[in-house]
Amino acid sequence: MSEEITTSPQQIARPADGWRTLLAISPQSAVMMLGSLALAVGLLFVPADAVERLGAFGYGGVFVLVLLSSATIVLPSPSLGVALIAGRSLDPxxxxxxxxxxxxxxxxTGYLAGRGGSELALRSRHYQRVxxxxxxxxxxxxxxxxxxPTPVMDLAGVAAGALRMPFRTFLIACIAGKTARFIGVAWIGAAFLR
Structure with missing residues (x-):
């Protein structure tokens, strides 16, 4: 004999949306998100000529700009542009x-958000797949x-943290993938922007 499973609309868990999502996140995730947002907005006000003068700052300037722009979660960052322009005047x-x-x-930052239990990622329609x-x-x-180059990397970082992937494993795989990408981008800058 088969049993029929019935559920009422009240029994179906629905993810919070809008402001309820923001109110449901943990304090650590909220701080990281606000910090990421502030950083992304701040980077929008960096004058274009400052990025052009990147060669004057050398490799240290490249490191700082890419680090700061990559620390944002889910927000787009100008790190590819930094490497592209820097590849024009520095060794690619x-x-x-x-x-x-x-x-x-x-x-x-994404990995740590996952370790801290970021509920916001759980509400993403792509998170379960990642x-x-x-x-x-x-x-x-x-x-x-x-x-x-996709924002899905942020979800992968959150998932790695939530799944307790060893930090060293995450960091080595992430740096290897990013380095392969940025070497290509820097060489494109060297070849086409001179």
Whole structure:
């Protein structure tokens, strides 16, 4: 004999939306999100000529700009543009390496949000899929997401933290993927922006 499962609309858990989502997140996640937002907005006001003069700041300037721009969660960052422009006037191999390390370190914010139990990611329609990928393929997923310029990397970082992927494994895979990407971007800048 088969039983029929019935549910009423009140029994179906619906994710919070709008302001309720913001109110439901943990304090740590809220601080990280507000910090990311402030950083992204602040980077919008960096004059274009300051980025153009990046060569004067050298590799240290590249590291700082890429690190700061990569520390945002889900918000777009100008880190690819920094590496592209820096590749024009500095050694593209070194720019790619420095940018990859800085971007990988910047992604630690997503990992820490996952370790801290970020509820906001759980409400993303893409998070469950990304979490399955991280659970199944681990560091390979982190490497691929770090290589491909997409905001899904932030969700992968949150998933890695939530799944308690060893920090060293996450960081090495992330830095390797970011470095491969940034070496290519810096070489594009060297080849086409001279």
């Amino acid at each position: 191999w070194i720019v790619g390496l420095i940018s990859g390390v800085a971007a990988g370190l910047g992604e630690v 979490q399955r990928w991280v659970s199944r393929w681990g560091a390979l997923t982190i490497f691929a997401m770090a290589f491909i």
